Amino acid sequence: MKDIKIVGDRVIKCTSLQEARNLEYVQNKVSCPKIYDYYTKNSKFYIEMEYIPGKTLCDIWPELSEEQKQIVTDNILNELNKLRKETLNEICGINNTVIDDPLFEQMRFKSEKELNKHISSMVQTSKRSNRLIYEVLPTDSKICLSHGELSYNNIIVRENLAVVFINWHCMGFLPEYWDLMKAFIYNSSNDEVSARLVFQDHVDKNAIMTFSYVLDLVMLSSSMYSGEVVNELVNS
Secondary structure, eight states: OOEEEEETTEEEEEEOHHHHHHHHHTTTTSSOOOEEEEEEETTEEEEEEEOOOSEEHHHHGGGOOHHHHHHHHHHHHHHHHHHHTSBOSSBBOGGGOOEEETTTEEEOBSSHHHHHHHHHHTSOSOHHHHHHHHHHSOSOOOEEEEOSOOOGGGEEEOTTSOEEEOOOTTOEEEETTHHHHHHHHHTTTOHHHHHHHHHHSOSOHHHHHHHHHHHHHHHHHOTTSOHHHHHHHHTO
């Protein structure tokens, strides 16, 4: 869990310079906290940003009417589509930096095929299984700007049902399905939200389902991806 303090109308978060640069990059592209300052203090890095009043998507969802749920779903997909307008030919962070992903480690690849090779190598099974995984993963996805870690705890719903994305440490240029794949994996306990987002979006559903299955294999095949670790990532 990140070290976070709320002071008046500001949040002071102990994080990384990369998250500060990511948040600065998306200030006028998508609904996110306004960034006021960032600095190093006592060998730690801090961001001062806008406090967003509201509730996380996972907390507010049970309270919403059917009509309100659809409005929130539409708002989330609209924000994702704002990000997706910006595309690149490579998988990387802004300015060709490495994406430090908590599940897939450091990522910077020339193509989706290279990403697939990296992910299939993380499954500790036979070479034949790894080859099969590599072959079934998508290779022609649009590579676009993505939040990178879209758990429902990273979506704040305001009183007027507008949504704000927070926690931008994993942002980068990733396959178009990436954000909804992460949402699907991290939020398996709330199938209703996942189903709405996945099936009302235009991205390749097969890519999300296939990648989700492969990620299950990755987590099962390595002790570092225990249930406790995944829960910690979801709540970070």
